[in-house]
Amino acid sequence: MIDKLEFFIALAREEHFGRAAERCGVTQPTLSAGIKQLEDQLGVMLVKRGSRFQGLTPEGAQVLAWARRIVGDTRAMKEEMRAAKIGLTGHIRIAAIPTALAMVARLTTPFREKHPGVTFSILSRTSIEVLTLLGNFDIDAGITYLDNEPLGRVASVPLYNERYQLITAVGTPYSDRDHVSWAEVSRLPLCLLTPDMQNRRIIDQHLAEAGVQVRPTLESNSMIVLFSHIRTGKWSSIMPLNLTETFGFSEPIRSIPIVDPDARHTVGLVAAPRQPQTPLVSALLDEAMTLASDFRQER
Template sequence: MTLTELRYIVTLAQEQHFGRAAERCHVSQPTLSVGVKKLEDELGILIFERSKSAVRVTPVGEGIIAQAQRVLEQTQSIRELAQAGKDQLAAPLRVGAIYTIGPYLFPHLIPQLHKVAPEMPLYIEENFTHVLRDKLRNGELDAIIVALPFQDADILTKALYDEPFYVLMSAEHPWTQKTTISSSLLDDKSLLLLGEGHCFRDQVLEACPTTNKELGSNSKYTTVEANSLETIRHMVASGLGVSVLPLSAVDTHHYAPGVIEVRPMEEPAPKRTVAIAWRASFPRPKAIEILSNAISECSLARKTQ
């Protein structure tokens, strides 16, 4: 049984004439007749009742014709899916990002991506690095946007841009008199940090060795931990303490002038490298290329350059 033979019997059932059916199938009448007879012999039944004046579908043939029609329709659907799959930018892309990147990158990325890949909408998830890593491995996500270092077997990474750190403080804080802030000053007991699990917390601690040392001791040194950079921003605005933000988060707030201030850190200023990671076996490399290019070209990435 072949798809060609199924097409023969469906066409013959519609035309009820061997000559017209053969013409529609672009074959000779004997070729079509042989194909129909071959299928009937294989099935052991007559699909058509033949006479000199007409060709009629038998009662058992009606069910076979109906099923053959469904098979041909499904075959066409498979062809259409395969054709769509050839366009790697014509389907949604599942993208994950860590909490300290996603909210600040996506408002810049999505308009830029829509210009170059309007038929590739994004399914977006924000989560911790280790969760995104697992979802990338098992195929729940196609690509993730993280901070380096990031290494995993069979995972490719591409650095996109570097992002310096800034110190955030209330407008009444004495450090507003400074033009830059030394990392050595950030051993203050009122430093506000993200909670455990956030890689940005670890990067801040690495950039501030004194703070990192104090956190590991049994001293009276304490910090306030929060679940998001926006929560930290609100606490800083209220005067609870100071914090460190990546550049992308500096201007994304709704506070009026005179409430909060930011200052760059002294050179060499600490920074993080934002990167994209994807499975080496992912079958849509063009989609990854377009996504990474869009990130590099969006206004946020240009701001860091």
């Protein structure tokens, strides 16, 4: 039944029989037959049928929650047995918000030194995409904000507090200041992340609290694009302190604290709320707690 449940999860995720079959590595007739057999076994209709996918039935939505739980537990059991036999090995998939990407190496590097049989995939995603991928079993863990927008049911480890800096070239307004206010920052030509990024929504929120609105002169979902424009001396940006520390800005770029208020938001590791966790995810959560302790000592 497990393979049929995986077919059903893929169909719910892709909302298209052909794409779901491709994701599962089977033909579309094989996937359709598997889901029909699952319906026969359970005695309920799971999918609204027509010439194309039309959604899940109410019973299908209930079964989907069970399917995710059963498939997740099955994968965890297999991984635990493999770990008991040959040690911790396998592949960990992590999705992180763009502003946290620079610190992921501080998590993955010591982890792999302890467990050399483990490999990683790291994806850049919005905070909403991180949670969606986690719920669909497309990633094993995510790194995202913990305290700004609803997370739903997840296991989490707070890592660090994100604080905000004006990043600007020497010679631009405020570049000689020790600190600036959110209202002052609003007067500069800014390049910022796109509105689908939670970091941008946080920045917009603090600017609004300062009584100002900003229309950026450039938006991108890539931090590299923002960095390259700041270096021209024609744009400034607002970025987290931990990111600026990682990249080690030097002349002619300055990193200036933004105050009034000195805003802080918590970033952490999230995983599905499963007990027991898979051995890989459990070890990753332990490594995250060690990293969180390191961040606290640095502050």
